[in-house]
Amino acid sequence: MFNKSKKNESKLHQKERKLAFFLLFPTIFIVLSIVIFPLLANFWISFKPISLGDLRPPELIIKENLRGKLINKDETAEIHYRYRNSSAKYDLNNVIFNDKLPKGFTIKKIEPNNTCEIKDKNLTCNLEKVPAKSSGKIILEIATNDYWQKSKDNPKNTRPTTSYQSKNILTSFEFTFDNFKKVFSATEFLQVLKVSIYYTIFGTAGALLVGLFAAQTLQKSFKGRTFVRGLLLFPYISPVIAVAFSWVILFDPFSGVVNSMLLQMNVIDKPINFFGQKYTDISVFGYIFKFPLALSMVIAFEIWRYFPLSFLFILARMQSLPEDVFDAAEIDGASPFQQFYYISLPFLIGIISILFLLRFIWTFNKFDDIFLLTGGNAGTRTFTVNVYEQAFAISNLGAGAAVAVVIFTFLLVFSLVFIKYSKKEAF
Amino acid sequence: MFWKYGLFCSIFAGSIWGAFWQIIFTMVGILTFGIPLELDVNQMLIIGLVSGIFYINFQRIISMKIHLTAIFTMTLLVYVFNFGKPYQINESLNNINIFILIFLTSAVTWISINFSLNKISIGKLSRYDLENFYIKLMWGLGLIIFILITLIPFYIMIMTSLKNQQSLILNPLDFSLNINSDFKTLFNSYIELFTDFNFHLFLINSFFVSCVTVFITLFFSIPGAYALARLRFPSKKLFSSSVILIYLIPSIVLVIPLYAIFSQIGLRNSLFALIIVYPATTIPVALYMLRGYFSSLSSEIDEAALMDGLSRVQIIFKIAIPLSKPAIVSVGLYVFMIAWNEFLIAFMFLDDPSIFTLSRGIISLNSSEVPQQHLMAGAVIATIPVMIIFLYLEKFLISGLSTGGVKE
Numbered sequence: 001m002f003n004k005s006k007k008n009e010s011k012l013h014q015k016e017r018k019l020a021f022f023l024l025f026p027t028i029f030i031v032l033s034i035v036i037f038p039l040l041a042n043f044w045i046s047f048k049p050i051s052l053g054d055l056r057p058p059e060l061i062i063k064e065n066l067r068g069k070l071i072n073k074d075e076t077a078e079i080h081y082r083y084r085n086s087s088a089k090y091d092l093n094n095v096i097f098n099d100k101l102p103k104g105f106t107i108k109k110i111e112p113n114n115t116c117e118i119k120d121k122n123l124t125c126n127l128e129k130v131p132a133k134s135s136g137k138i139i140l141e142i143a144t145n146d147y148w149q150k151s152k153d154n155p156k157n158t159r160p161t162t163s164y165q166s167k168n169i170l171t172s173f174e175f176t177f178d179n180f181k182k183v184f185s186a187t188e189f190l191q192v193l194k195v196s197i198y199y200t201i202f203g204t205a206g207a208l209l210v211g212l213f214a215a216q217t218l219q220k221s222f223k224g225r226t227f228v229r230g231l232l233l234f235p236y237i238s239p240v241i242a243v244a245f246s247w248v249i250l251f252d253p254f255s256g257v258v259n260s261m262l263l264q265m266n267v268i269d270k271p272i273n274f275f276g277q278k279y280t281d282i283s284v285f286g287y288i289f290k291f292p293l294a295l296s297m298v299i300a301f302e303i304w305r306y307f308p309l310s311f312l313f314i315l316a317r318m319q320s321l322p323e324d325v326f327d328a329a330e331i332d333g334a335s336p337f338q339q340f341y342y343i344s345l346p347f348l349i350g351i352i353s354i355l356f357l358l359r360f361i362w363t364f365n366k367f368d369d370i371f372l373l374t375g376g377n378a379g380t381r382t383f384t385v386n387v388y389e390q391a392f393a394i395s396n397l398g399a400g401a402a403v404a405v406v407i408f409t410f411l412l413v414f415s416l417v418f419i420k421y422s423k424k425e426a427f
Numbered sequence: 428m429f430w431k432y433g434l435f436c437s438i439f440a441g442s443i444w445g446a447f448w449q450i451i452f453t454m455v456g457i458l459t460f461g462i463p464l465e466l467d468v469n470q471m472l473i474i475g476l477v478s479g480i481f482y483i484n485f486q487r488i489i490s491m492k493i494h495l496t497a498i499f500t501m502t503l504l505v506y507v508f509n510f511g512k513p514y515q516i517n518e519s520l521n522n523i524n525i526f527i528l529i530f531l532t533s534a535v536t537w538i539s540i541n542f543s544l545n546k547i548s549i550g551k552l553s554r555y556d557l558e559n560f561y562i563k564l565m566w567g568l569g570l571i572i573f574i575l576i577t578l579i580p581f582y583i584m585i586m587t588s589l590k591n592q593q594s595l596i597l598n599p600l601d602f603s604l605n606i607n608s609d610f611k612t613l614f615n616s617y618i619e620l621f622t623d624f625n626f627h628l629f630l631i632n633s634f635f636v637s638c639v640t641v642f643i644t645l646f647f648s649i650p651g652a653y654a655l656a657r658l659r660f661p662s663k664k665l666f667s668s669s670v671i672l673i674y675l676i677p678s679i680v681l682v683i684p685l686y687a688i689f690s691q692i693g694l695r696n697s698l699f700a701l702i703i704v705y706p707a708t709t710i711p712v713a714l715y716m717l718r719g720y721f722s723s724l725s726s727e728i729d730e731a732a733l734m735d736g737l738s739r740v741q742i743i744f745k746i747a748i749p750l751s752k753p754a755i756v757s758v759g760l761y762v763f764m765i766a767w768n769e770f771l772i773a774f775m776f777l778d779d780p781s782i783f784t785l786s787r788g789i790i791s792l793n794s795s796e797v798p799q800q801h802l803m804a805g806a807v808i809a810t811i812p813v814m815i816i817f818l819y820l821e822k823f824l825i826s827g828l829s830t831g832g833v834k835e
Contacts, residue, residue: 013659019739020660023650027710030647034685034707035673041684055690170687217569228570230821232577237817239768241786242806246584249799257458257583260600264457265466304576335558365677368770384679391683392775404680411680415672422671 046401047175058087058166084135092164097125099160104148109141179402196382203302203363211310236308244372278379294378357418433549437483440543445475452532464514501533588804616804629788637766640705652717674711709762720754785809
């Protein structure tokens with residue numbers, strides 16, 4: 001009896017296991033093919049000397065020209081086929097060239113005649129190899145015959161066809177360390193690292209602090225609180241493209257509201273290019289120091305856009321805090337700051353540290369915001385913007401992929417820390 | 428210590444509110460009248476300070492009459508301070524408007540002082556009262572600042588989109604709308620976007636891509652989330668945590684290989700490419716959110732249904748999905764928002780203007796040839812659907828949280 005039920009249960013387990021696999025299979029498949037596979041492909045590309053132009057496979061480009069006039073019978077003319085390898089890097093191999101000639105011609109001469117032959121008006125040339133950048137010519141001397149006078153075929157009516165093989169740089173086994181050398185040796189590497197770290201730390205901490213402050217503000221109940229709560233989430237949910245461009249226009253040096261306002265109130269005497277100026281001199285008690293203006297603006301945008309997320313999570317956690325704890329503290333004579341410091345904060349520290357780690361990772365990975373605000377200029381180039389810069393602006397895909405590998409390495413370290421802590425907090 | 432006295436609190440609150448409202452109302456004045464106004468923080472700071480001291484001394488006997496007298500006195504003081512010419516305005520035009528502005532500044536400052544110093548005595552304060560005073564002050568300032576900084580970019584966005592090129596160049600600060608102008612001139616930018624810039628196509632493309640993404644995501648993530656929440660299978664824990672890890676991988680790390688591969692197979696410049704890539708980024712999120720919701724439902728129902736002879740697949744359709752409708756709707760809307768707002772992949776993949784999504788289309792407006800108000804009108808068009816969905820999402824989120832599984 002006992003045995004039987006155990007057997008049944010294990011059967012049930014097996015069935016469940018199969019079903020679970022069946023239900024999760026599509027997800028696993030999609031994630032493997034669109035996330036994990038490209039991730040590995042990124043490693044592969046980072047070791048390859050590949051530029052944006054190499055993605056277009058090398059082609060044999062052919063131009064056909066007719067030289068001479070064909071009016072009457074027995075007139076001769078020449079057909080010139082000029083071919084060219086479109087790639088500057090890669091050879092074309094096993095190149096075979098075909099063209100069909102109209103009936104109305106007789107062929108007199110083929111140049112070069114060792115590679116070409118004609119069978120039933122079919123011209124076939126075995127060009128074997130067309131090296132990179134090189135070009136060549138096939139010349140056909142033709143004469144019109146009786147049939148031509150009736151048909152008046154133009155020899156250019158039939159397009160030549162070709163077949164060839166070329167090396168695909170993506171799948172070849174050609175590797176190089178140049179991309180990583182380039183990424184690490186460049187003087188800008190340290191600069192990019194510095195900017196990334198500043199951006200990540202100040203962006204994350206700022207958004208968290210502002211979020212915490214906003215949550216404290218909305219903790220107290222007042223008329224219209226739900227409305228304000230919804231309002232404060234606007235920056236987070238709006239399309240990044242919309243809010244980033246409205247910031248750019250708001251701070252525009254020529255027609256922006258902020259600059260005009262400051263000018264009219266006599267706070268500044270000439271407009272400030274907020275997103276285009278790397279440093280601005282600020283004097284504090286006679287000391288003049290360089291303030292990284294564009295970077296600070298980008299960080300301010302990051303804080304503005306993402307404080308709602310922290311705010312929402314912290315507020316939700318605060319509202320799950322039982323009221324009577326505060327009532328008891330009130331009776332014991334605890335002051336508001338004491339209540340915050342000794343009751344709320346210890347309760348919130350879990351969610352705050354999780355939010356910090358999560359936001360830290362996301363801020364480090366942030367691309368859209370900086371790209372739309374400054375395009376990575378004026379001292380705001382982080383690693384993510386550098387991926388775009390290397391791969392698509394300088395067209396060096398390999399170097400871009402190498403930067404992406406650097407980002408992924410950082411990400412891996414952060415994630416390990418995150419997992420270690422999130423287990424404690426049961427996120 | 429001096430800062431523990433009510434008198435100091437009144438000086439502090441009075442001067443802070445005075446300076447704060449002076450800055451805010453000078454800006455409001457510039458934006459509504461479109462004329463230069465000199466910012467003078469000090470005058471209102473001093474007037475606020477005096478009013479604070481006045482209030483804390485006489486709050487017990489204060490009546491409506493005294494309120495009004497105080498506000499008018501503050502207004503008068505501003506004129507006295509400036510020898511009758513506040514805001515350094517030499518021309519005598521719009522004197523009524525300037526008076527109203529100063530009166531409003533005084534009134535709001537006075538009300539704020541009332542609010543902050545209510546029931547604060549002039550002598551030494553207890554720690555509790557003192558902290559309450561500072562918290563109240565910070566709360567008031569914080570609330571106003573939060574609302575302002577959130578709204579200003581959106582305000583600029585909408586107002587810029589309704590202006591025309593000449594008035595923008597003439598005076599970037601003039602946001603007074605000519606209400607008498609007809610519909611066509613007011614919404615000129617929007618009309619041009621739809622007639623000359625193919626925005627109707629972009630809208631359709633964005634809707635299409637987002638809806639398909641939602642459908643594919645839900646289709647795969649509902650069964651997956653159910654499996655993760657209910658079924659027992661080996662390495663389930665590992666699977667759950669790798670879902671979060673995959674969610675953390677940014678698209679900038681994936682964009683180069685995806686670009687290379689999609690270019691080679693000739694899929695890059697197509698909406699189909701987006702429909703393949705977007706679900707892959709949203710399925711882990713949806714899986715994670717739905718798994719949490721399914722786990723919160725009581726498993727008793729499932730067990731009862733199993734006893735009654737329903738299969739697991741039937742349970743998903745007949746029990747799990749109907750019970751978690753609010754959660755599924757909110758996850759669906761969330762995925763819609765992600766797909767709608769997505770920018771990087773669309774920017775990299777789409778070259779052909781007829782298949783642009785809204786994000787991609789707005790990027791193409793960001794050039795010196797296209798006027799600013801068109802760009803902002805595009806931004807408004809992209810934002811409105813998200814705002815509408817968000818209003819629904821808020822409602823569903825609340826109902827999703829309050830709908831329990833088994834009622835006990």
